[in-house]
Amino acid sequence: MPELVAANVEGLYWNTGNLLHELVVLEFCTCETEWDLLMSLLKPSPKLRAPKLNERHDDHYIEDRMQHLNEPITVPQTLMLMFGLETLEWRNYRGLNTEKELEAFILKHSCRLKTAIFSPVDDAELEKKYRMLTELALSCRGSTTCQLVFG
Template structure:
């Protein structure tokens, strides 16, 4: 891709870049530089991409969707500097070192990464109210999501149960918890969530703020049951717990799933427990 030196797109607000070949970062960054009012950017980096590094620095940007493939990518690092960003979708399966900074207005984020080895990825989204996360690793200590009200956690990875425990501990004002498997991961057939190690003390969000639990794709395995029972037992203000039971993947009878959770104690006397059988 080549960008003419005198080109300018003064009115362009939405840009989708897909199936574009970059020799290096210069054409990509040059294109962004001629879009002074760009608000919505979606970029898909190809599997055989030769670009090694890039910077997205767009002062006007409000929405960014960035997809980085794992296979064949030569990407080594990237940087995101978007001070007006309100929504971020980051799917980085390459585990590339990145610098994410200057996003004080971010309200909603969707983070699908190999790991949280680069701590600034998680630090950059601690101010959001709505977060969707999938990662193989837990993130580092010292992060507090004091604005987070709605968390969707994908449980297709081995360490998902520990990641859940960490988010419960670090999200004191969480109101809605959705445990599921992201649509893009439905064909992975992993969902080998490890066993639950309950926190040493009950998280603040269970004591004071959690109102809704939705579990989409509940298999009824011991680790699933332990998490569900723990939340029901400790969430004092829980109003509804909706369980979508999936008996196709694991040989746990639906009736047994229902009985186990129905008979478990609940901290909230007004909690409604709803079971839905998945097709």
């Protein structure tokens, strides 16, 4: 499958091999997942431009299943390339500590990011949404032109 340009990943482990070299769009389910899996998908995907993170199984959600982000020793080249990530879309964002660690890592190391879109879960209270927005706005960004969209 050398022509793979879009993938929807849902699972606990997936051996990517060399399949992701041509990947441009990635939709990644954040349910029951270890963030290291996402990092392992970013590493072999130098052409990735638009990752979409989404929790689709919120009825089974338990915060304790979320693993602590082990920040990689080396930053995936996808984030550092001249034509690296352009858009990050995160649907059903909860503002949990592990989610904040991942968004902070991506925003900090994505030097070409143009837009970061965060949509909070529907059941988030207004005060919680305000706190999430404030924290996102204060996140360090590697791209000086990155626009934050929340809502």
